[in-house]
Amino acid sequence: MTPFTYTRAASLEEALTAFANHSESRFIGGGTNLLDLMKTGAERPNHLIDISRVPLSTIEDRQGGLRIGAMVTNSDAANHPLVRARFPLLSQAILAGASQQLRNMATMGGNLLQRTRCYYFYDATYSECNKRAPGSGCSALNGINRIHAILGASNECIATHPSDMCVALAALNATVQVQGAGGNRSIPLVHFHRLPGTTPQLDTNLHPGEMVTAIDVPEPRQGARSHYLKVRDRNSYAFALVSVAVVLDVAADGIVQDVQIALGGVAHKPWRAQQAEHMLTGHKLDSALVKAAAHQELKAAKPHSGNTFKVELAKRAILRAVMTAAA
Numbered sequence: 001m002t003p004f005t006y007t008r009a010a011s012l013e014e015a016l017t018a019f020a021n022h023s024e025s026r027f028i029g030g031g032t033n034l035l036d037l038m039k040t041g042a043e044r045p046n047h048l049i050d051i052s053r054v055p056l057s058t059i060e061d062r063q064g065g066l067r068i069g070a071m072v073t074n075s076d077a078a079n080h081p082l083v084r085a086r087f088p089l090l091s092q093a094i095l096a097g098a099s100q101q102l103r104n105m106a107t108m109g110g111n112l113l114q115r116t117r118c119y120y121f122y123d124a125t126y127s128e129c130n131k132r133a134p135g136s137g138c139s140a141l142n143g144i145n146r147i148h149a150i151l152g153a154s155n156e157c158i159a160t161h162p163s164d165m166c167v168a169l170a171a172l173n174a175t176v177q178v179q180g181a182g183g184n185r186s187i188p189l190v191h192f193h194r195l196p197g198t199t200p201q202l203d204t205n206l207h208p209g210e211m212v213t214a215i216d217v218p219e220p221r222q223g224a225r226s227h228y229l230k231v232r233d234r235n236s237y238a239f240a241l242v243s244v245a246v247v248l249d250v251a252a253d254g255i256v257q258d259v260q261i262a263l264g265g266v267a268h269k270p271w272r273a274q275q276a277e278h279m280l281t282g283h284k285l286d287s288a289l290v291k292a293a294a295h296q297e298l299k300a301a302k303p304h305s306g307n308t309f310k311v312e313l314a315k316r317a318i319l320r321a322v323m324t325a326a327a
Contacts, residue, residue, distance in 0.1 A: 001126035002044040008182055012179060015051050019209045022047035027211055029071055030105035032098075033114045041124035042115070042132055044057045048269030056213055059083070059168070065179075065218040070109030070211075074165065075100070087217055089226035089245055089254060093168035096230045097136065098219035099237045101250060109167055112166060112176065112192065116204060117239055119144060129198045130156045138200075146306040148237065150314070152267040152300075158304060162239050165265035170226055170272055171245035174217045180210030185257055187216075193269030200268070211235060217324075221258055224249040227325040230264075231317055240265035242314045244321035254284045266301075266314055276318060283324055287319060294318035 009015035019025045026045040029052055037043035057067040057124055059080050066087065070079055078094035079081055098106065105277040120126045120139035126135035132307070140148055140158050166189065174189040193204055206212075220226070226247045232238040243264035248256040259280050261273040279293035294315040300313045 001038050002041075002046065002052060004038075004045055006050065007047065007048045008050040011051050012054055012056070012211070015049050016180065017208065017213060018047075018049045019211075022049075025049055027051050028106040030073070030112045031110075032106045033110060036124070040122050042122055051211070062216070065216060068108055068217065069213045070107060070213050070215070072108045074098070074103040074106045074108065074111060079105065081124060087172065089172060089247065090137070090165070090168045090217065092228040093164040093230075093245060094177075096228060096243075098143060099102060106176075106252045108165070108215055111163055112212055112215070113204065114162050116157075117147065117162040118157075118159035121159060130196075131159065132201075134201050135197070140318065141304065145304040146307060147241065147265070148304060148307055149267050149303040150270055150303045150307060150310045151263075152195045152269070153302065154196045154200070156198055157196035158270065159196070159200070160239075161203075161267065161269050163270070164228070164230060164240065164243060164264060166193070167240075167243050167262045168245045168268045169172055169215065170262035170270035171226075171247050171260040173218065173260065174215055174216050175212040176212060179213050180207055182207065182210075183250050184213075185210070186216075189270070190272050191221065196268045203268075220247055221249045224258070225325045227321050229312060229317055229324065231320040242266060242310060242317045244314075244317045246325040248319045248322065248325040250285055250326055253319060254286075255279045256285050259322075261318065263314060263318075266310060271327035272317065278320070283320075287323060290319050290322045291315070308325050 006016040025047045026050045058069045060067045078091045080097035084091050121131045126139050128139045149160045169189045174186045176192045176320040189234045215294040230240045230243040247260040263271040
């Protein structure tokens with residue numbers, strides 16, 4: 001691990017000032033992802049700014065939804081009465097991720113900022129990784145790529161985003177609140193993370209020195225139903241091969257009034273299934289229509305040698321998640 005200095009910030013202002021005064025700084029909350037990356041050499045900050053004492057640990061009932069502070073732990077968010085009652089999709093997704101011990105430490109802001117999961121990115125002995133060393137190549141393209149992306153990838157990177165929580169937030173049309181030297185910004189969750197393109201080293205659209213302060217989750221349409229489905233190799237402590245978050249509003253006559261579908265485990269960011277949503281909206285819901293919509297969404301898939309199975313798995317997962325929500 002690279003030697004580093006350390007600052008404990010008591011306020012947001014102290015944290016932002018400390019970041020501005022140190023090059024190669026990183027904010028650290030629970031540290032469940034950053035410390036792993038530092039141990040392997042994938043991240044090499046020379047200064048850590050501890051924000052665990054910054055007062056961002058509340059969940060507030062706001063008109064039209066909830067505001068969840070960035071320092072709220074995953075466990076506290078998943079088990080909060082307001083989240084469980086009004087946003088069961090978010091609670092389901094958080095509880096599907098990691099282990100109880102990790103959820104007790106991991107924060108909502110940190111969950112947003114998890115780095116994409118790839119064997120070659122985490123193992124610094126592999127020199128070809130465009131996320132660690134831009135321009136060096138992508139070892140996963142011709143390597144072990146079973147867990148990797150089938151949508152939105154590029155020749156620069158085919159890693160996938162690991163978060164379950166973010167898939168649910170994408171389907172819920174959440175907004176991320178950030179603050180930095182330039183002031184406050186609101187970033188829709190669907191635009192917070194990036195596809196790899198030619199800059200796979202950038203996972204998010206945060207500006208240097210900006211810090212996540214809260215997540216705003218708007219109230220779903222009255223009567224909307226939801227479901228989170230996670231398909232993984234084992235039920236305990238495993239990342240999704242494919243996951244699906246669905247928010248569905250179906251009228252009494254079976255016509256889909258509104259639907260949001262987000263996929264995990266298939267792309268460098270939570271993937272909004274906009275083509276599938278478009279095909280479903282305004283039509284009578286049945287399994288044949290959902291199958292057709294899932295097929296349309298996956299037409300753009302570009303699997304690799306080890307993950308061709310994900311294409312069919314994603315189609316079946318969309319069908320199962322939507323029909324479960326409808327039921």
